[in-house]
Amino acid sequence: MKSGINCSERIVMVGPPYESQRIENLMLRAGCQIDVVAYCEDTRSHHMIHELSGKKVWSYQKAIDAYLNNEIDALFIDSLSFADDVKLDNLVEWFGRKGVDKLYVPPAVEFKKPYFDDIDILFNLERQKYRTHVQLMVTNQCNMGCMYCSHYIPLAKTVEIYTVEQIKKDLSRLSELSVYLDEIHLFGGEPFLHPDLPGVISACREIYPNTQIRICSNGMLIERQTKELLELLGRERVLLAITQYKPMEGRTDEMIDTLNCHHIRFFINPESNMFYKKFTLTPQDIEKAVMCCPEKFATHMFNGMISRCHFPTAARYFNERFTDRKFDVESSFMDIHKNTAEEIFAFLRTPKESCKYCMDKTEWVPWRRCTEADKNNPNGWVI
Incomplete structure (x- = not known):
């Protein structure tokens, strides 16, 4: 599990698609030129969402298959979108058991690095x-x-x-x-x-x-x-x-x-x-x-x-x-x-x-x- 993002990697963002797109846009505006291939969420419970503004929304299994087939390089999990740490830890462990060994799971403090200064308030722990x-x-x-x-x-x-x-x-x-x-x-x-x-x-x-x-x-x-x-x-x-x-x-x-x-x-x-x-x-x-x-x-x-x-x-x-x-x-x-x-x-x-x-x-x-x-x-x- 990593927290520092390699901008040259092909990434799938895990979390609510609309939230993933917002974070992607904020990261791009802050100068982090990430290559987001798709968004990803548990479509077993949200099967109706299949596309967001032209970008595909994958199921967890689709993201796993893409990783194992070298179609993507890593998964980025939006940790702030999960209601509690237990659910987040279980998800990380589950992806690991499925063979995904490259996960970016930045804690809130990760967003306080220099290239996120302009969105610091968005992830301010005190405000949350x-x-x-x-x-x-x-x-x-x-x-x-x-x-x-x-x-x-x-x-x-x-x-x-x-x-x-x-x-x-x-x-x-x-x-x-x-x-x-x-x-x-x-x-x-x-x-x-x-x-x-x-x-x-x-x-x-x-x-x-x-x-x-x-x-x-x-x-x-x-x-x-x-x-x-x-x-x-x-x-x-x-x-x-x-x-x-x-x-x-x-x-x-x-x-x-x-x-x-x-x-x-x-x-x-x-x-x-x-x-x-x-x-x-x-x-x-x-x-x-x-x-x-x-x-x-x-x-x-x-x-x-x-x-x-x-x-x-x-x-x-x-x-x-x-x-x-x-x-x-x-x-x-x-x-x-x-x-x-x-x-x-x-x-x-x-x-x-x-x-x-x-x-x-x-x-x-x-x-x-x-x-x-x-x-x-x-x-x-x-x-």
């Missing part, structure tokens, strides 16, 4: 005492209306907008508390329906200049956006995470041309023909539900309130629609403006009442649009 990523539901408006939407967007009775002013206020509060954000994830609804998406992006970049900004979109509105917004997305290195649904059939090539024309980073999830239901009104064992939860680190924020995931906000829409059948989620929110960083992170690390409504299994159903009849049938939205 309180570290997370945050999802901002910028609007609950959506042009898709998916039945079984896990955010219960079709059930919302009123339009909600996360205003630029409120976003600035909330992100400024996190910054004041020395909260380090790996990523700001903008979603909805459909983010491109926000009345001032350029303002949202600019606010995020102003307060967190080194943080990855990602927009989760169905892609249907991209070609209708103004030249100014598209150029902003490219200039600010915003990552678009696009999920394809049936209405996008036959339109993907045009969308990709638009993105490439404006140098916008993106990855496309293959067409989504299935949705899942995993919420129930019958209380479950909280510990068991948390153990199986894929979103237990998906911190959600809206209008000054923070929660462990998006479900408490989604549950509000269900409760407003079906007043005789309700989720108990009021204690699953915390006001970031009334609590300290220690209190907020203790809150986020602790399972909440809302967790008891999450099943340890899912029910897969074919994708379709929501009808008016669906909006009046609570049984269609829960297991």
